[in-house]
Amino acid sequence: MPILDVRHLSKIYEGKVAHQALHNIRFTVEQGEFVGIMGPSGSGKTTLLNLIATMDQPTAGEVMINGRNPHLLSRNEAALFRRRELGFVFQHFNLLDTLTVEENIVLPLMLESAPLNMMEDKVKHIAAQLGIESILPKRTYEISGGQMQLAAIARALIQEPSLILADEPTGNLDSKASREVMSTLSASSREASATILMVTHDPVAASYCDRVLFIKDGQLYNELYCGDHRQAFFQRIIDMLALLGGKSHDLSTIRF
Amino acid sequence: MTFRQFASSNVLRNKRTYAAYFLCSAFSVMIFFICTLFIYHPELRQQIFYPVVVQAMAGAALIMYVFSFFFVLYSVGAFMNTRKREFGILLMHGMTDRQLGNMLFLENMIIGVSAIATGIVSGIITGKLFLMAGSAFLGISPLPFRLPAGALGLTAASYAVLFIIISLCIPWLLRSKKLIDLVQSGQPLRPEPGASRGLSVLAVVLLLLGYGLAATSTASTLTYRMVPVTLITIAGTYLFYTQLGVKLVGRIARSRPFAWKQTNLISLAGLHYRLRDHAQLFSIVTVVLAISFCSVGVFVSIPVLSKQFEEDFPAAVGYMSKEGNSLDAAHLSEISQELGSRSIPFEALTLPIKYVQAQPSRADSQPGHLLTLMSYSDYKQAVLMSGQPLIDEPPAREEALVLVASQNDRTYLRGRKLTSHVLTSGLTLQETRYTKHVAVPEYLLPDLEDEHISGLVVHDEVFAELSHTLQTDLYTGFYVEDYRQTEALVPELAPGGSVRYTEGLPYALTVSGTLYSMRDSLYSILLFAALLVGTVFFIAAGSFLYFRLYANLDADQRHYATLSRLGITDSEFSRIVTGQLGLLFFVPIGLAIVHSIFAFIALQSYFYLSIAAEMGVVLVSFLMMQVVYFFFIRSQYLRKLRKSMV
Numbered sequence: 001m002p003i004l005d006v007r008h009l010s011k012i013y014e015g016k017v018a019h020q021a022l023h024n025i026r027f028t029v030e031q032g033e034f035v036g037i038m039g040p041s042g043s044g045k046t047t048l049l050n051l052i053a054t055m056d057q058p059t060a061g062e063v064m065i066n067g068r069n070p071h072l073l074s075r076n077e078a079a080l081f082r083r084r085e086l087g088f089v090f091q092h093f094n095l096l097d098t099l100t101v102e103e104n105i106v107l108p109l110m111l112e113s114a115p116l117n118m119m120e121d122k123v124k125h126i127a128a129q130l131g132i133e134s135i136l137p138k139r140t141y142e143i144s145g146g147q148m149q150l151a152a153i154a155r156a157l158i159q160e161p162s163l164i165l166a167d168e169p170t171g172n173l174d175s176k177a178s179r180e181v182m183s184t185l186s187a188s189s190r191e192a193s194a195t196i197l198m199v200t201h202d203p204v205a206a207s208y209c210d211r212v213l214f215i216k217d218g219q220l221y222n223e224l225y226c227g228d229h230r231q232a233f234f235q236r237i238i239d240m241l242a243l244l245g246g247k248s249h250d251l252s253t254i255r256f
Numbered sequence: 257m258t259f260r261q262f263a264s265s266n267v268l269r270n271k272r273t274y275a276a277y278f279l280c281s282a283f284s285v286m287i288f289f290i291c292t293l294f295i296y297h298p299e300l301r302q303q304i305f306y307p308v309v310v311q312a313m314a315g316a317a318l319i320m321y322v323f324s325f326f327f328v329l330y331s332v333g334a335f336m337n338t339r340k341r342e343f344g345i346l347l348m349h350g351m352t353d354r355q356l357g358n359m360l361f362l363e364n365m366i367i368g369v370s371a372i373a374t375g376i377v378s379g380i381i382t383g384k385l386f387l388m389a390g391s392a393f394l395g396i397s398p399l400p401f402r403l404p405a406g407a408l409g410l411t412a413a414s415y416a417v418l419f420i421i422i423s424l425c426i427p428w429l430l431r432s433k434k435l436i437d438l439v440q441s442g443q444p445l446r447p448e449p450g451a452s453r454g455l456s457v458l459a460v461v462l463l464l465l466g467y468g469l470a471a472t473s474t475a476s477t478l479t480y481r482m483v484p485v486t487l488i489t490i491a492g493t494y495l496f497y498t499q500l501g502v503k504l505v506g507r508i509a510r511s512r513p514f515a516w517k518q519t520n521l522i523s524l525a526g527l528h529y530r531l532r533d534h535a536q537l538f539s540i541v542t543v544v545l546a547i548s549f550c551s552v553g554v555f556v557s558i559p560v561l562s563k564q565f566e567e568d569f570p571a572a573v574g575y576m577s578k579e580g581n582s583l584d585a586a587h588l589s590e591i592s593q594e595l596g597s598r599s600i601p602f603e604a605l606t607l608p609i610k611y612v613q614a615q616p617s618r619a620d621s622q623p624g625h626l627l628t629l630m631s632y633s634d635y636k637q638a639v640l641m642s643g644q645p646l647i648d649e650p651p652a653r654e655e656a657l658v659l660v661a662s663q664n665d666r667t668y669l670r671g672r673k674l675t676s677h678v679l680t681s682g683l684t685l686q687e688t689r690y691t692k693h694v695a696v697p698e699y700l701l702p703d704l705e706d707e708h709i710s711g712l713v714v715h716d717e718v719f720a721e722l723s724h725t726l727q728t729d730l731y732t733g734f735y736v737e738d739y740r741q742t743e744a745l746v747p748e749l750a751p752g753g754s755v756r757y758t759e760g761l762p763y764a765l766t767v768s769g770t771l772y773s774m775r776d777s778l779y780s781i782l783l784f785a786a787l788l789v790g791t792v793f794f795i796a797a798g799s800f801l802y803f804r805l806y807a808n809l810d811a812d813q814r815h816y817a818t819l820s821r822l823g824i825t826d827s828e829f830s831r832i833v834t835g836q837l838g839l840l841f842f843v844p845i846g847l848a849i850v851h852s853i854f855a856f857i858a859l860q861s862y863f864y865l866s867i868a869a870e871m872g873v874v875l876v877s878f879l880m881m882q883v884v885y886f887f888f889i890r891s892q893y894l895r896k897l898r899k900s901m902v
Contacts, residue, residue, distance in 0.1 A: 053821070111518060
């Protein structure tokens with residue numbers, strides 16, 4: 001059974017002029033898969049992610065996560081569902097700046113009233129895994145953007161959620177930090193067999209995925225599989241983006 | 257868009273931030289206006305207590321004005337802080353300092369002028385209500401509504417001056433801010449709050465010292481202790497928030513077994529930063545609230561004095577004829593005639609009061625002091641005539657009872673030592689105890705050097721044998737069933753109800769009915785003025801809190817949006833917010849209540865009767881108002897935050 005099963009998902013924004021943001025999207029994500037979603041601005045990537053994250057209600061179709069449809073849950077149950085089944089990595093990190101890195105990471109466990117020693121063990125384990133032990137006692141303003149994103153990934157992983165949703169995780173990072181964050185994400189996907197769905201603009205970040213879905217005008221346009229060669233995969237992503245209507249000079253700076 | 261439009265749209269678009277500041281300014285303008293309405297009221301001028309009303313209302317207006325000045329200054333400073341980044345951007349795009357100054361001046365004047373207009377208009381609308389309340393307090397028939405030009409002019413002019421002065425101060429508030437500081441100020445650079453252990457201990461010491469001094473003060477030490485104790489407590493309050501509070505919360509937040517449980521850490525960490533960022537505000541709110549409680553408390557407790565009025569003025573009409581007074585017979589018959597014409601049955605009593613020279617001890621060669629003496633049997637008769645049970649035992653030949661001037665003076669007598677007096681005849685009178693009753697109404701005896709006693713009660717034989725008497729006065733008391741009936745009796749003899757012994761007339765006179773109603777309206781009008789001022793202070797404190805909350809709304813919205821994505825349920829969310837708001841609202845008021853309780857303990861030393869009940873009513877009613885305000889703001893705030901949540 002797939003972890004994520006998106007069935008005929010449509011979203012129409014009502015307003016003076018109704019706008020169809022998503023049109024009959026369907027795809028599945030298997031356990032341990034790392035899937036990227038790309039597309040030009042306004043193609044509906046973020047809408048799709050928000051629907052899967054239960055932050056928004058679809059107009060038609062349904063989303064099944066681990067066999068459950070979160071859109072049928074009450075507000076309260078949806079909150080608990082997000083807490084237990086989903087992990088989030090955001091473009092702006094969204095760490096709480098009143099807490100230390102360590103406290104930020106254990107936050108989901110704390111909300112669940114996990115036993116103290118279990119929390120301490122888990123945070124130690126996950127920090128070792130991501131190589132961020134040294135920043136655990138620090139505050140968010142003392143660490144770099146890349147470190148913040150690693151901390152956010154640790155927070156997303158600590159509950160061992162069914163699905164991790166990442167929204168432009170490298171959007172605010174330089175290329176070196178981006179690479180570090182992406183290799184951490186793909187390593188977690190491989191080693192901890194975490195299932196990750198990532199929205200991104202960045203072809204380099206996308207090249208770390210096992211598979212990339214392309215969306216255009218709210219519809220699935222194409223998908224690419226990584227295969228064995230990441231460099232070749234990257235080239236195919238670039239080509240696909242060019243085909244999607246991005247202007248080639250948009251990408252010139254990152255073609256290396 | 258002209259420059260003026262730019263400034264006015266800045267104000268209108270920030271209306272949420274400015275709302276509380278605007279409302280509070282408008283409210284103080286309104287109360288100021290109401291006070292001037294009383295001062296300039298044409299019908300009130302004809303009342304006998306008009307001078308009292310003018311004093312009370314002018315006092316209230318002045319306090320309001322001074323307070324408004326600081327309130328506006330502080331609020332403007334606070335707004336500038338929240339808008340630093342905006343100023344930075346404007347300056348970076350080439351706005352000159354002068355233009356920025358002009359813009360802020362215009363903005364502030366827009367708010368100021370509209371606050372004045374709103375205040376005066378709402379004052380006009382509610383004026384009748386306040387005049388009715390005022391006349392009810394004064395016990396007169398409801399005053400009609402008048403709109404004197406003086407009241408309008410004074411209010412508008414004084415507040416216009418206030419806003420202009422503060423608007424002119426703005427460039428000075430902004431000076432020496434580097435562009436880089438302004439531009440970068442919006443960024444969240446939030447080091448962990450720190451606090452020193454030494455200063456935390458000092459906070460506890462100062463608060464305990466302040467409380468200790470307040471609790472142990474007596475009527476005689478109260479006056480010179482008041483200022484230092486207030487300063488100590490204010491300093492203690494400030495350190496309590498900045499040091500002790502931060503330290504304690506930081507320590508609790510670090511204790512994992514407690515903090516790492518559900519939403520505890522989120523609340524604690526938030527509180528930790530909030531305390532550090534708002535410590536100054538918390539102290540101001542606490543002090544302002546405490547002042548408000550105390551001022552209302554003082555004036556609520558003063559009417560307690562009226563309860564013992566009858567004991568302090570045992571005779572409904574007391575007439576003291578000084579030696580050589582040729583008019584006494586005429587005056588006395590006038591009083592009895594007026595009593596008769598009002599068909600008030602009365603009994604009269606006349607007794608002599610003698611004045612002699614005395615020295616503190618036999619060896620003393622100094623000229624000595626004046627002593628007022630009355631005989632025990634006269635004292636006994638005067639007490640019995642006033643309908644009080646006699647409790648005092650007669651003094652022996654060489655003994656004397658100290659006659660208290662009024663029951664409330666007992667609070668001073670606690671610190672006085674009994675002494676002895678040597679009369680010119682060589683007789684030594686040893687003070688043995690204080691009389692239980694006041695025999696002669698207050699004001700009818702001269703002030704002695706020892707100002708809280710009015711004289712000595714001596715053995716009848718000693719009184720009869722007195723030689724070298726300097727002067728003998730005749731006291732006549734008229735005793736009636738209900739002294740209130742004597743209101744406005746013999747007004748030409750005693751305008752305002754009393755002629756004091758020290759006024760230099762050949763007689764002294766007290767008319768209890770008139771005195772009582774004068775006092776009653778004085779206390780009432782003072783209480784009314786204190787309530788007006790207290791309410792303004794209370795609302796100002798609330799406005800500080802409101803402003804703080806809304807200045808941080810954006811950051812809080814981001815904070816809770818993150819939490820809600822991570823999966824926080826509605827009940828957990830409202831628990832965190834309620835907890836944080838609760839602390840914001842009730843820690844300052846809680847501390848202010850503790851401060852006021854100690855202030856009231858100190859105040860109690862001034863009063864002979866207990867004022868605990870009055871104080872309880874004051875504190876509980878303020879607390880209730882705060883609870884209502886809390887629930888109102890909480891629901892608004894939760895609604896605002898929910899908008900940003902998933």
